[in-house]
Amino acid sequence: MKKQIRKLIHRFENLKFRKKLSVLMLIAGLVPVGFLAFSMQYGMMNQLREKEQYNLEKMLEQSVSSIENQSQIYKNLVDYLSYSQNLRNIFDVETESDYEKYLKYVKVADPLLQMPTIYHKEIQSITLYSDNIEVPHGDTLLPMSEAENQQWYSRLNEGTLMQWSITRGVNKSIIASRKFYDNDTIKAVLEMRLDYEKVLEPFMSQLTDNTGGMIQDDNGNIVYAECSMDKKYRPKDIESPKDISENYYLVQRTMKDTGWNFYIYRPKEVSENAIHKLLLKNIPIILISVLLLSFLGYVFSLRMVSQLELLTENMNLINMGLRKVTVQSKSKDEVGVLIRSFRRMMDQMNHLISEVYESKIQLQNSEMRALQAQINPHFLYNSLSMINWKAIEAGEEEISQVTLALSAFYRTTLNKGRTWISLRLALQNIQAYVQLQLWMHDNDFNAHYDVDEKLLDYELPSLIFQPFVENALEHGLDIKEDPDHQIWFRIWEDPQTDLIYVSIRDNGVGMDTDTLAHVLEYHATGYGVKNVNDRMKLSFGEAYTIQIKSEQGKGTEVLLHFPKVQKGESNES
Numbered sequence: 001m002k003k004q005i006r007k008l009i010h011r012f013e014n015l016k017f018r019k020k021l022s023v024l025m026l027i028a029g030l031v032p033v034g035f036l037a038f039s040m041q042y043g044m045m046n047q048l049r050e051k052e053q054y055n056l057e058k059m060l061e062q063s064v065s066s067i068e069n070q071s072q073i074y075k076n077l078v079d080y081l082s083y084s085q086n087l088r089n090i091f092d093v094e095t096e097s098d099y100e101k102y103l104k105y106v107k108v109a110d111p112l113l114q115m116p117t118i119y120h121k122e123i124q125s126i127t128l129y130s131d132n133i134e135v136p137h138g139d140t141l142l143p144m145s146e147a148e149n150q151q152w153y154s155r156l157n158e159g160t161l162m163q164w165s166i167t168r169g170v171n172k173s174i175i176a177s178r179k180f181y182d183n184d185t186i187k188a189v190l191e192m193r194l195d196y197e198k199v200l201e202p203f204m205s206q207l208t209d210n211t212g213g214m215i216q217d218d219n220g221n222i223v224y225a226e227c228s229m230d231k232k233y234r235p236k237d238i239e240s241p242k243d244i245s246e247n248y249y250l251v252q253r254t255m256k257d258t259g260w261n262f263y264i265y266r267p268k269e270v271s272e273n274a275i276h277k278l279l280l281k282n283i284p285i286i287l288i289s290v291l292l293l294s295f296l297g298y299v300f301s302l303r304m305v306s307q308l309e310l311l312t313e314n315m316n317l318i319n320m321g322l323r324k325v326t327v328q329s330k331s332k333d334e335v336g337v338l339i340r341s342f343r344r345m346m347d348q349m350n351h352l353i354s355e356v357y358e359s360k361i362q363l364q365n366s367e368m369r370a371l372q373a374q375i376n377p378h379f380l381y382n383s384l385s386m387i388n389w390k391a392i393e394a395g396e397e398e399i400s401q402v403t404l405a406l407s408a409f410y411r412t413t414l415n416k417g418r419t420w421i422s423l424r425l426a427l428q429n430i431q432a433y434v435q436l437q438l439w440m441h442d443n444d445f446n447a448h449y450d451v452d453e454k455l456l457d458y459e460l461p462s463l464i465f466q467p468f469v470e471n472a473l474e475h476g477l478d479i480k481e482d483p484d485h486q487i488w489f490r491i492w493e494d495p496q497t498d499l500i501y502v503s504i505r506d507n508g509v510g511m512d513t514d515t516l517a518h519v520l521e522y523h524a525t526g527y528g529v530k531n532v533n534d535r536m537k538l539s540f541g542e543a544y545t546i547q548i549k550s551e552q553g554k555g556t557e558v559l560l561h562f563p564k565v566q567k568g569e570s571n572e573s
Helices: 004-012 018-083 083-093 098-119 144-148 151-157 196-204 240-245 268-319 334-371 377-393 395-419 423-442 466-477 513-518 528-542
Strands: 122-128 141-143 163-166 173-183 187-197 213-218 224-230 249-252 263-266 421-424 446-451 459-461 486-494 498-506 547-551 554-564
Touching: 018 083, 018 098, 018 144, 018 163, 018 173, 018 187, 018 196, 018 249, 018 263, 018 268, 018 486, 083 098, 083 122, 083 554, 098 122, 122 144, 141 144, 141 173, 144 187, 151 163, 151 173, 151 187, 173 196, 187 196, 196 213, 196 224, 240 249, 240 263, 240 377, 249 268, 263 268, 263 421, 395 423, 421 423, 423 446, 423 459, 423 466, 423 486, 459 528, 466 486, 466 498, 466 528
Parallel strands: 122 141, 446 486
Antiparallel strands: 122 187, 163 173, 173 187, 213 224, 213 263, 249 263, 421 459, 486 498, 498 554, 547 554
């Protein structure tokens, strides 16, 4: 970030003064305009959020209050029935005949348990379960064993006398159940089955116009979840409050009797889009202000810096070799004083420019001509060829071989001035170099080559491998006391990445961690390694850097990788 800011400052500093002045005036005008626009949008957004939050809270409060009022009626009714002595007499008397029990069921139980369903359409049924009820009496009186098979029965032992639950499945119902105790013993259970949709209708009716809602019971289970939204606003999971809370206005309220949590939410994007549309209406005014400020800044800066631009243009002409001042000014302001001082300065410096500058040019031209003398490679090849033939005539076969190896090394190194060569020539170059080193080292090391022949026609920058072989000999094998000196040179292809890999490995003394960490720096021993690394990055890209692995006492491995480049595809072409 700091680097980017520095770049912007640098670019601004390099602008012409007229453009700088225009930019500053534009910024000076845009800052208050932008601040006002931002303040307006921010204020409206805050007001909208507060209003949206307030509306949702009111909606939720009204719907939950309505459900709470209804639930209180159901609770009072269940409490009334649980304390009804007439109802308790039904399961307290065990000595009565079946006929007497039947009469009580018909005359007492049925009116008490069926009458509420007439006046309260939300009540589907009221059922009393007891061990003393041996034979079911419709849906009104059932044995306790029937209750034990119900989904809601397991919740009766959770502490409170009355429990609220939801039946799962297609036809959902809300169950209000209550225990009948006699000396700490459960004598009976009363079940009130309520219509799911009718009870929750005050809450469901609020879920319109891009509004969603959810109800969780006191155990965190989803009782109800629905939303009426376009697909682009709809949450991924309408049953997850965590997911909903991120991008939605969300309000929550807990119902006292049931312990259920009610949620209502709306997407922030819907309301914020309204603000954005309002802001878009103000864009033409902002654009007009920007254009007006830009025009006024341009006109003002033009009048302010026109003389300075003429002076700058005159100075540029002088830099091009025209040592004549053409700008003039009769103004008495700072710009006029600057122009007249410049004219006097140039008059005084003209003779110095003629003497010093022109003589310097002549000196530079002489130096350039002196640098053009170069060694003709043909002279080197012809000289080596002559030495070879002389060695053959003298019967010096070893000298002939050395001469041929040296000639092959320089032919592949110079390569007629080309900076890219094939892997085949690069391999021949390194083989010639290794052969020369073997003669110089009295064959005290072995070189091993493992090369995939089908890769040798691909190209890479020249003089890549030699620095690593030289380092392996000089810093690895030459100072190793053990006579076992080995160098491995391998070229292969990675079929997954389609890259060419080259490994140059030795079993020399290796490097410590500190030396390995600085081996690619300019000040490190063996500058050629850093040079090769830079050339690889420049040729193939920043990803194709050299990898060096080394361990003291075990040796060093240099690993290069690069893409396949056919002849004619290199930068040289």
